[in-house]
Amino acid sequence: MKVLYYPGCSSEHLARDFYLSIEALASFLALELEPLPDWNCCGAREIEEAPEGVGLFLASRNLALASGKELLVTCSLCFHNLKRAQNILRENPIWRSRMAEVLKDEGLELSPDLPRILSLTEFLTRIDFSRFRSPHFRGFPVAVYYGCFLSRPYPTDLQALEKVLSAAGYPVIPTTLKTHCCGGHLPRTDSPVIKNLCRRLLFEARQKNASGLAVACPVCKLNLEIYGDPPFPVRYFTQYLGLALGISPSWLGIPEEE
Amino acid sequence: MKVKVFFCECGGNISENLDLKALKKELTSSGTEVFQHPFLCSPEGQAFFEARILPGEGVLVGACSPHLHGSIFKELAEKRRAQAFHLVALREEAAWLGKKGAYRRAIGLLKGALMALSYYRAPVLKKFPVTEGLLVVGGGIAGLSAALKAAEKGLPVYLVEREPFFGGKAVFLDRLYPRLECASCLVSPRLSALIQQENLHLFPLTHILEVKGRPGAYEVTLEEKPRYVDSERCHGCGDCLRVCPVNPPAITMDPPHPVPRIPIIHAARCLHFRGESCSRCKEVCARKAIRFEETPRLHRLRVGGIIVATGFRPYPVEKIPYYGYKRLPGVITLWDLERMFTRQENIYGFNGESPRRVAVIHCVGSRDRRHLPYCSEICCGLALKAGILLRERFSAEVYHFYLDLRLKTPEGEGLLRRAKEKGVRFIRGQVAEISEVPLNPEDEGRLTLLAEDTLGAGQRAWAVDLVILVPGFVPETGSEEVASLLRLCTDQFGFFSPREEKTAPVETLRKGIWIAGAASGPKDLSESVLSGEAAALEALLFLKNTSFRTETDWIEWEEQRCGRCWLCVEVCPFKALHIDLDRLKVEETLCCGCGLCASACPSGALRMKPFPREAQLQSLEVLFGET
Amino acid sequence: MKPRIIGFLCEWCAARALENLAFCRPELPVGFQPFRINCTGSLELEVVIKALTEADGVLIAGCPPGECHFREGNLRAELRLRALKRVLTALGEDLQRLRIIWLSSGEGERLGEEIHKFYRELGLEDRGS
C-alpha cells in the first residue's frame, strides 16, 4: 500500500528517532511511505506572529501539492497548522482566492479538492497490530500522552494510542492528563513553568506505575526529556510499537545503552 | 355582517412600535369602524369593549397573544351575542418583531382576519359532563401536595409514581434551606396523610401506557410493575431485608420513612430471578408475603383531569469529564451527600479518611453553553446549606467555589452570614478541573482543584479531600414520554411550558391538564408545594363542576360532493368520525376541531366552519394585495 | 415591491416559538408575514399553492415528530408536502422557495435564525430588511 506523507522539518533533526521508527514500522508492515514531493516547512509556531497570509501560504503550498489525496501527517504541530489552514480555505473564499493568486507565483494550483489530512495515530488504528506481535515480546505497562494539537481544536481519535498499543501487547495505563499541555514552545522563554508542567505529567505516569510514556509529538518528547526531573523513559509510540513487533531498538532510533 | 375593530395599545407595548393611527386611518377608509384603548384588558377597557359591541356584529381584536387574554374578549363578545370573533396578536406578531416591518405585518394580519371573519361561523358551545376523578402523575412533594389537597375536598384521586416509594427527592433531603430544619419533619406528615386519606388511590411502581378521551373524560391505562411482595400481607417488619445474600441487597426499603412500608425485590439483582434457588426472604417472612410469581398488572381509570408533577433530576455530572465524577473517589454530588446524611452513612474523602478539607462547587454544568445554558436558581441555597453542615459535622475547612450567589428569601442572606462566621470560605471562580495528579508533590493523596479567584488572591490550585458537585436541574427522565402521551408543550430544555408563565403558571394549553412542581422548571420545596396546591385548586374548580362548556360542531359535510372515500374517517386522530348508513357522523365529544379531516378530503366535501379554506385563500389574497 | 415570505405557523409550537422570540424583540426581515394555523396537518395544499404563487417564499413550521398536538398531523403534513414537492419539481418549480421546519415551542431563537437563513438563501436579505 502506498501512503503519501508529510514528514515535517523535525524529521530530519530533532525527531530523527521518530522518523526512523516510522520508517522501520512501514518497512515491517510493507507500507510504501512516499514523502510529499517538494514539501516545505509549515512555519511552526512562528506563523502566529507573522501576518496571517504567511502561515496560510506555507500550509496552502503543501495542501496544493497534495490536493485530492490522503495526506498522512506525523508531527502534531504540522497537523494543526495544516488543518487550520484547510479550515480557513474552506470557509473563507477571500483567503482562498488570495492564496490561489500567491501560489501562481510558483506555478501551483489550489484545486477545489483539498487533501484529506490524517494524523499518524489515527492512521495506525487501521492496522491490526495483534497480528504482527513478536512471540518473544513481553509487554510492560505504558502510559500514553497525546498533547494538545491532536486533541484540540481539531480533535483526532483520542483512544487511538490506547487501541494500537494494547493491540501490540502493552498494558495501557489510563491517564487523566493525556491531553494536557507540555509547555510547547516555552523552553525558548527559559521559563520555570515548563519544568512544573513536565514534572506533573511524568508524576502521573510514575504514580500509576507505568514503565514508560508513549508520546506522539516531537515537541512533547523534547520537553519531557529535557525537563523531566527525575528522568523517566519517554518514547514515541511508534518506537514502542516497533519493539512489540520485534524490530531491533537501533533501527527504531533507541540508543543501545538503554 | 358589520365588523368592529378594537386596538389595544398595551400600555405602549404596541403603540410605541406600531403606528396605530395610520392603521386606524387605513381601516376606516375602507369603512370599518375602529376603536382604540390603552389597556383593553383592564376593567375600563373591558367595559369600553363590551359597550361597543352590538348583537349580530363581528368583532376583531388586535391585542396580545390569544393565549394570554383571548378568552376574556371572546367571552365578552359571546355575552354581547356577537356573531363572529377573532383576535390577532398585534403585539407578538407585529409590534415586537422589529419596528420597520411592524406596520406591514399588522395591516396584513388585520386585513386577512377581516376577510376571514366574513366566512366565519361560530362553533356551537355545548355542555359536557365531567368525570370526577383526578390523576396525579408523580409522587414527589408537588404531586403529594396536589393529591392531598384535592382528595381532602372529596375528589377521588389516583396518584401514580414510577418508583416503589412515594415522596420523591424530598425524602432524601437532610436539612432544608434556609433555616436548616429537618426535612423529614416536613415531608413525613404528608406521607402519613397519604396512607390515611380515603379518597386517595396509590399506584407505586406504575407508569402510564395510554391516554385517550377528551378534557373531562380521559381514559387512562396504567401498568403497575410487580413488587414481588404482597402489599396486603406485608407488615413492613423488615426481616427479609437482613437475610438477602446479595450486595447491594436485592430486597430493599430505601427511604428513611418508606411509604408504602413494603419492601421491593429488584429482579435484576435477585438470585431467584437469575436462575438460582435462593429464597431466603421467602423463608424468613412470617406472613408469607413474598410472591416471586407476581406479574405486571394493568389498571384502567376514567378521570376528568390530570396533574403532571414529574419533577426534576440533577444534571448527569458524568457528562463533564474533567470533574471526574464516578471516576475519582471523593468526588460526589450534593444529592449523594444528602442521601448519605439521611441514612447516616460515613463519608470518606479521596484517601479513604474522614475529609478535612472540602470544596463545594456551584453551577456544575449550569450557565454553560455546552451543558445547561440556564441558572437553576435554587442550587446556591442547597450548596450553602451543605457547606455549613460539613463545617459543623466534620469541622472541615470548607471552600465554596461560586460564580454568583443567588440566595432566595431574606433569610438566605442570614444563612450566608452564619456560614462566613463559622469560617466557611467563599471563592468567586469556576473550577476548571479536578484531578488526582497534584501540582505540588506534597499534595499527593488529595484532589487538586484548578480555579482562579477572580476577586483577587490569584491562587489557582487547591488541594482538598472531598468535592461536592452541585449540579443544575434538568427534567426527570421519562418526562418527554409523558409530554408526548399527553401532547403537552415543552420548552427547549424539556420542561413543561405553562399556558402563560406569569398569569397561568399551572395551566397548560390543554384543558383539563395542569402542571405542578419542578416539572415546569427548577423549584425548591416550598415552591413545589405551592404549585402543587395551586394545580389542585385549578383541578377542583374544573372537576367540581359536573359539566363544562366547550366548542363543538367544527366541521360541515356536504353530502353531494362527498365521494365516499372515507379518508377523513381514517385520518381523524381522535376517532371522532364514523360512517352511519353511508353518511358521515361526527362524535362531538371527541372532535376538537383540528381540521385534519378537511385538509385530507380530496373532493372538498368537508369544510371547517370557523375558518374554511375559502377564508384562508381570500385572506391570503387581500394580504398580498396590500403590497 | 418588497420580497415576502409567508410563515404558516402551527398554533401549538411555532406560533408560541414566535411569541417567545418576540419577547426578545428581534429585528425580523420586513417582508416576513406570520400566518397562524391550527396544525400543519390542517393546512390545505390549495392554500400552500396560493401562497407560493403570491409570495417569494413559503415557510411552514410545525411540531417535531412525536409532539403534534393532534397526534400525527405533522406527519400527514410532511407526507402531503413531500408529494407536493415532487409535483412541483416535475413542473420545474424552484423548490428553494418552499421550506418546512419542525421546532418546539421553546425554540424561538432558532425560528428567528431559520427566517433569516431563508431570506439569505433566497438572496433576499438586502432588500428585505
Added chain:
Amino acid sequence: MEFGLPLEDILQKLAEEGYRISRRTFLYYVQLGLLPKGKRKGQKSGGVKFYYPTWTLERLKTILRLKKQGLTLKEIKKRLPREIPSPLPPKTFPQTARLKDCNVCGICGAICPVHEEMDLSPWRLIQAWLEGPDSLPSANTPWVCVGCYLCEERCPREIPVVDFLRFLRREGLPPGKRWRKHPEWSRIFWSLLEERGRSFDFGAVHAYHIRIIGSGENQRLFLRLPGPEGEKEVSAPSKIKNLSAFRRALEHAREWP
C-alpha cells in the same frame, strides 16, 4: 490620545515600591534604547514635560530586577521584550460580540498551563478590551500563550480565547503596546526558512542559544542525535527545489496585513 505618565510620576511610583534611580539614569536608559522615548507636551504653566507610556514603569522594574541579578545592561537589552514599530492603528476584533458573553468565571486563567508566566488572565484582557482598546493594560499574556486551546475547550460561554489572543499579538494593540517577546528567535527562524524552504530546528536553536541564552542545562539538547549508524553529527537540512520562486511567493503572501 493618551500620553502616559510624566517622568516625575514614574520615579515617584518606583520610589514607593522601593526602587530608587535618578532622573539621569532614567534618561541614560532611554538613550540606550532600553526604555521608550517620551512625548513632549506643553503645560498650562508654559513649561514642557515629557510623558512616557504606562508600561515604561513595568519595564523599568524588570530592568532593575535583572540588574540586581548581576546582568550587564547589554545582556538586559537582549532579554527585554522589544517593541514592534508599527504605524498601523489597532483594529477591531471581528468576533467582539462573542466576547461580550464572558461570565468572568476565571476558567481560562485557571486551566491555562502557563498562567504562572502570565501577568493577567485572558478574561481580564477580554473585559478590558470590551471597555475599549485604549484601556488594555500592558500585559505579556498574548505572547505567553502556548496555543494549547484548553481555555477554549473549557470555556462555558464558548468564547474564542485563543483567536482573541492571536489577534492581540498580531494587530489588536495600539502601537506603543505592541512588542515581541523573542525577536531574535523569529529573525533566525525566518532567515533559515527563507534559505531552505524548510526550517532547521537544530541550527536555529543552536544559533539562538549562543546568541541569547548562553550555555546552560539546555545544552543537553545537542549531546546526541542517535541513529542506526550510531550517533551522528547534525547535517544541514534538505532544501526545496525552486527556492527563488518560493521566496517570491512568500514575499507576496506577506503583503496582506
